Amino acid sequence: MDISHVTNPSSSMSTRPNCQVFLSFRGPDTRRNFADFLYSSLSDVGIRVFRDDEELEVGKEMNPQLIQAIEQSEISIPVISKDYASSKSCLMELGTMVKRMDNKNHIIIPIFYYVDPSNVRYCTGPFEEALNVHKKRGRDGSFLNPWKFALQQIGDLTGYHLQEKNEKNHGEVIKRIVYEVEQKLKTRDLIVPKQLVGVDPHGQEIMAKLKVDYRNGKAVKIGDTCGKVLIHGIPGVGKTVLAKCLYNQLNHLFDACSFLEKFQEEIKDHGIVSVQNRLISHLHKGNAQKFDCSDHALTQIQSRFLDMKVLLLLDDVKDRDQLSELVGELDWLGQGSMVIVTSRRCDVLQKVNGAENYALGLMKEDKALTLFCKHAFNTDSPPEGFERLATDIVAATDGLPLALKKVGGFLFSKSKQAWMEKLMQLKEAPDESVREAFLESYNTLDVNAQQIFLDIACFFNGMDKRIPHYMWYDLQCFPSLSIPSLHAMSLVEIREEKELHMRGILKKFGREIVKSENKNEPCQRSRLCNHEEALDVLMGRKGTKSIEALGLKFANGSDSTSFECHQFDGLQNLRFLRLDQADIRGNFWDHFLKLMWLDWQGSPRILECHLKLNPLKLVILDLSGSQIGRGWRVWDLLTQARKLKVLKLTKCTKLKATPDFSDSMELERIILEGCSKLVVIHPSIRQLEKKLVSLNVKGCSLLRKLPDLGPMRGLKELVIDGTSISQINFKEGSMMMLKTLSARNCGGLTDIPDSIGCLKSLKYLALDGSGIRTLPESIRSLKKLKILSLKNCRRLTNLPDGIRRLSSLQL
Template identity: 30%
Template sequence: MIGICGISGIGKTTLAKAVYNSIHTHFGGSCFCEDVKEVTKRQGIIQVQKHLINTILKTEDLKISCVGEGSIVIKQRMACKLILLVLDDVDHQDQLKALAGSASWFCPGSLIIFTGKDKQLLRSHRVDEIHDMDFLDEDQSLKLFSFYAFEEKHPSTGFQELADKAVKYVQGHPLALIVLGCFLYGKTVGQWVSELDKLKLHPNEEIQRVLRLSYDGLNFQQQNSLLDIACLFIGENSEFVASILDGCNFFADTNMQVLVDKSLIMIRSDMSLQMHDLIHAMAREIIHEESIMTGKQRRLWNSSEVYNVLSENKVPITEAVEVLVLSLEKFSQKVHIDANDFAHMKKLRILKIYQEEKLYEQKLELEDHNVIFSGNLYYLSNELSLFYWHGYPFNFPGSLSQLSHLYTLTLNGCKKLEVLPELPPSLDYIYACDCSSLREVSGSSKNPFKYNCFRNCPKLFKNVTIDSEGSISNTQCHDSSITSRGFDHQLSAFLGYLGIQTNRCEFFRSPESAFDSLGIIYHGNSMLEWFTNRSTENHVKVELPSDWCYDKFRGYGTCVVFKVKKPHTSISYSVKNFDGAFLTLKYSSTELNNDESYMIWLDYMSGTREWKEAKNFVTFCFEENNEDVEVKEFGVRLICDGDLQQDVTNLSMFQDLPTLSQHGGAMSYNGRFGYSSWSW
C-alpha cells in the first residue's frame, strides 16, 4: 500500500492518474475511485464500495445492504485477484477501513494507492510508503505556467519579466500556476501589470477556493493555530511557538503536527516555522472574512487597523480581540494610544508591540518612533499567553502574577524598568534585554523558567542579595561602572537565582549534574593556571590517560584567550575524536567588538554520550578556519572523579576570577534548570 500526500492542488490526483494509466493493464482488475471524500459525503461509502466491486469484477449493480457487508465482499472477492486500486482524496479512517482495511485483504502483488492531505491518517493505517508531493522548481513552474498563459514552453516576447513575477507569486504550486496562466491568457501587458498588482491585496478566488479545502478540514484549535502562526509566528522557533499555543489551550504538540502532516506549515531543520505564501495569503483572507462576517476583529495585526480600533475607542470591537500585533515603525505621523483601552480586551491571548529587528539591532531609541502611549495599563487579560512589548513604558499591574496562561514575557529595550515583580508559575520564557536600569527580578528557584535572557543588563547580579525564594536585588544601587566584587560573587548570585547549589564542586559530582554547560566571557589576557593542556594556537591535543573510563568522566573545562578583528555575534569550538568524528560542537551567542582588547571565554561542558566513543586522544579546536579571530592561548582540562576527590571544596576553574570589567562580559547556563544568560 502506497500513499501520496500533499496540500490541495499540488497534483496528488494527477500523479495517481498518471501511474494508474501507465500500469493498469498489468493487473487482472483495476479501479480508480475518484474523490472518495466528496462521493462519500454526497452518496455514502456504500456507493464507493459498489463502484469498486463492480468495476474490478465487471459486474452490474451488486446489492450491498450495509458497509460491513461491502467490506466482506471486497475482502473475499479480491483475495485471489491481482488488482490495482486507487482511492483518491481519502480523509477519514472509516473510508480506509471500509474500502481497504489492510493489505491482507488483497492478493499478494496487488497495488493499493491512496491520495490525501493527511499524512497521519495514512500512517495510522499502516501504509507501507508515503510520498510527499513537492512544489515545482522555478524552471518547471515557468514551463507549466507558459503552457497555459502562452501555449508555449516559454513566455512570449515582452512578457518574460511579468511571467517571472507571476511564477514567483505562486511559488511552485501546480494548480495555482494553471489557474493563473489561464486567467492571464490573451491579456495585454498593461492588464498583466494590473492583475499581478491586484493579487498583492486580493488573492485569486479560484486558487483560494482550492486551498481553503485544507483549512476547512481542520478542527477549531487547528484552524486557530494556523491563523495565529500566519499572523506573527512565521520564522519563529517551533518549540517556542508551541509553548504559546499551549497557553491558549490549542494543544500544540498534536495540532501543529496535524498542520505539518497536511502541508499547511513546514518545520525546517533549524526548527523554524515556515508557510507557503499562498497559504499565508489564504490565512490573511480568512481573518479578513471573519471580521466582515461578525463585525468584530479577533486578530488585529495590521498597524493601521490597530490604531483605528484603539484611537476611536471602539469598545465592542476591542472586546472581541484575541491577537494584537503592532509595529512601532509603521506610522509616518504621531499617533496617540491610550493604554486604558487594553482593559476592554478580556479575550486577549497574544500581545506583541515591537520594533523591527533591523532597527532594534541598530540601537535606535524607542522614543524616536511616532507611537505615543498614555494612561496606564491597569488590567491584563487572564487569557494572555504571550506578552511582548519593546520599551514597555508603564508599571506592571498587580495581577501579573495571577496570569495562569502566561508562557512568554518579552520586555526588551525597557530603559526605565527597574524591578520585575512576582511572575506567574506558568511562565517559561523571560526576555529582558537592553534593560539598563533593571536591578531586581523575582525568584525562579521555586518555579524555574526554561529560558532566561538578560542581555545588556549591567545592574543585575551586582552587589546583590539572594533571599530564600531565589529573588535577587541590589544591596546598593550602582550604575554600570566597575564594582569591587569579583566574578565568583556574580557567578554565585547568577546560580543562586536559578536555585542551583553554589558549592562549585558539588554540582560537578553527580553523573546527572544540573549542568550541561556553564560559560563566562570577560575581558582579560592571561590563562588560568588550572588548565593543564595548553597551546598558543587555536587547537589543543589532549592525550587520554591509559586508564580512561567514560563512567568516571564528568566533563571538561576550556579557556580561550582571544581577540576579534571584526565584530562577531557568536563564537564556537569543536571537539573531535582521534578519528576525526565530532564529540562536541559548542556555540556561545554574545556580542564581540573589535576593540583590540583580549577576551577570555571560560567554559564548562558535561560529558555527552558521544564521549563514550573517545579513544587515544581528542582535539579541541576554537573558531577553525576563521582568520578574523586571533588566539593568544588555548587551555583545556578534563574533569574526572579523581579531580573531585583531590579538590573537595571548589574547582579552581571558577575560583579567583577577576573583578568585573566596565567593558562588559557575559554568563550563560544550560542544563536541567533550562537556559539562562546574562550580559552587561
C-alpha cells in the same frame, strides 16, 4: 451484418460507428465459440467492438458502414480460419485493414485459427483454393491482387496461433488478446493535463521507493510484495495528477486496476458500500455482484483478490479510518499488487507495514514559471513585456500548481492592465479557486486547530512552537493535539529548532479568513495583524471586545508612536499584544485583564516609563531588543505575574545581570540569547528548580560562569553556545531530566568532566567548535544519546572506547 451501432448508411458523420476494435471472422468457422467469446471478453472490459456478422452477396460492393468502422477503429482483429478467404466480405475487410496499416494509423492483431501462417503468407493450401474459386466467379483476376497482397501482409505479422498440435486453452489465449488490446488502446489510462511540467522526477522517485524496475521512461517490472505509497500535500499541489501519471505508467503490469476518485460525496449520499461496489466492479471488469452491506463487500475483497495482482488508486482519502473502512487491510491484496493513495493528511498509511510516504511540495520557481506560461501564453516562457509580471504572479501564487493553472488560464489574452490588477489581488489573497480548495481542508479541522492556524498565519510564522504553546494551552486549544493535526494536513511545517513555518499562500489564506469576519470594519475582527488597520483602531479609539490579538510593526528606523491608556479602551478581550517599538504610558491596571502575551520588542527605556500594568494573566513576556538594565523597575511588577511561563530578553544589549528570581515565579523558559554584556545570572535561579525547563544564553559572549544548576530537576534544555564558559559540572543526581546540551563555539571549554555520565536522559549533545581535547570514558553511560555533534573541534585528538556502547546514537 450486425449494424447495431449504425443508424443508416447515408447518415451524417456524427452517426458513424463508434468503435475501437473491428472484429473480422468467417461466421460458420468461429461464430459459436471463439469469435463470440472474444467479442464478449472485449466488451466486458469496456472496449467498443464492431463485428461483421453477415456474408456479402456475390457481386455487391462492401457496405460503406464496414469501411467506416474499420477506418474509425484503432485496432482490427481478423480471425483467420481455414475458410476465411472463401468469404469475399472477409477479404475486402482485410484489404481495407492493410491499407490503413500501411498509413501507420492502424494496428492489426491477426489470430491464426488452426491454420498455418505460411499458407496465409504464400496463399497456399485452403487460401489458394479459395482464391481460385473467386477467380472463376469474376470476369478477370485483377481484383485478386489486392486480396493476395493483404493475405501476404497479414501472414507476415506476429499474431496468436491456435494449433491442434499445441492445443491452448481458448480462455487463456483470449485473456492475452484482451490484455494486449487494452495496452495498445490504453483503455486503462487516465486523463491527465496536456501541460505537464516537472512531474517525471517525482514519478521516478516514487518508482524507486516502490522498487519498480523503470527503464527508458517505462515501468517494466514490479516486485512480488504489495507496494503501498501515500502522496500527500496541501490542496492544489498536484497530488492527483502525479498519482494518475504513475497509474498510467504502471497499469499494464497488473491483472486488474481500479481508480476511485471523488468518493467523499458518494459516501455521504450512498454510504461507503457504494464505493466498495465500484471498486469490486472495476477489479471484476464489470461482472460483479453488488453488495448492500459493507462487511460483505470487505469479505469479498479479502477472499476474491488475494490471488490477483491489482493496482488501486484511491484519490483524496480523508484519513486512515476511512481507508480501512473502504478496503480493509491492504495486505489482503495479492502479491505484486500496488496501492497508490492521495490524501491531504500525511498519516493515512502510518500503521501500514512497508508503506512509503511521499510529500509533494510546491513547484520550484523555474518549473512554476513554465507551467504558468503554458496556460497564460501557450508557450514555455513569457513574451517580451510580460517577463516581470509573469515572474511576480508566479511568486504571488507561491508555486502552487492549481493557482498557476487557474490564474494563467484567466489571464490568457487579457490586457496588461488586467494582469497588474490580478497581481494586486494575489498579493492580498489567493485566487478564488485556491481559497475554495483550502477551505475544504480548513473546515475539516476542529475549532481549536482552526484558532491555532489563524494565530500562526497572523502572528507566529517562523516562531519556536514551544513559546505560543503556553498561551494556546491556557486557552484550552490543546496545542499538543492541534499542531500535529495541522502538520498532518500539511497546513503547518515544523522545521529545525522546532520552528513553525507556514507557506506564504497559506498565510494569505488564513489572514483572508480573518478579514472575512468583517470586510469593512477591522475593529470587528478577531485579529488585527495589518499595521495600518491596527494603528487606525488605536488612534481612533475603536477597540471592541471582538479583538483578541493586535500587532503593530513599525518600519526599522521609523518614528514609533506613544499611546495613552484610554486609546486601548474597549479591548477587554485582548490576549495578545505586539507593541513593537511603541511607548505606552498611564495606568493600565484595569486594561488588559485577559492579556496573556505581551510582545514589546524594541521597547523604550522601561525604567523611565510611568507604567502600571496588571500582569495576573500574563503567560509570555517578550522584551527582546529593549533598553532594560540592572535597575529595571518593572521587575517588581513581574513578580506579580504568577502565571508567567516565558521570559524572552533576546539581544537586550544593556543587560549585565539578571535580578533575583522569586520562588513564587512559574517561569519555565528564560531566553537571554544575544545579551552581549550579560556577565551574571543570579544564583536565585535555583529557586526555579522544579519549574525551569529551558535556559538559553546563546551568544552571551561575556558570560564565563553558570550558577549552580545542580538542583534544577526540571531542566530539559541548556543552550550556552558562543559563551565564555570554560567549565560545566554535573553533580550526581543533578539535571536528571536534561535532554539537550548545546555548547557550540565555546572556545574556552577545554574539558568535559566525568560527571557528564550523570545525565541519564541526555539525547542531544553539541560541542561543535569548542576547545575540548577529548571526551571522558563516562560518556558510555549516556544510553539515550541520539546525536553527538563534534564538528570543527580542532583540538580533539581521540575518542573514548565508550562511544561504541552508545546504542541509541544515530550515525
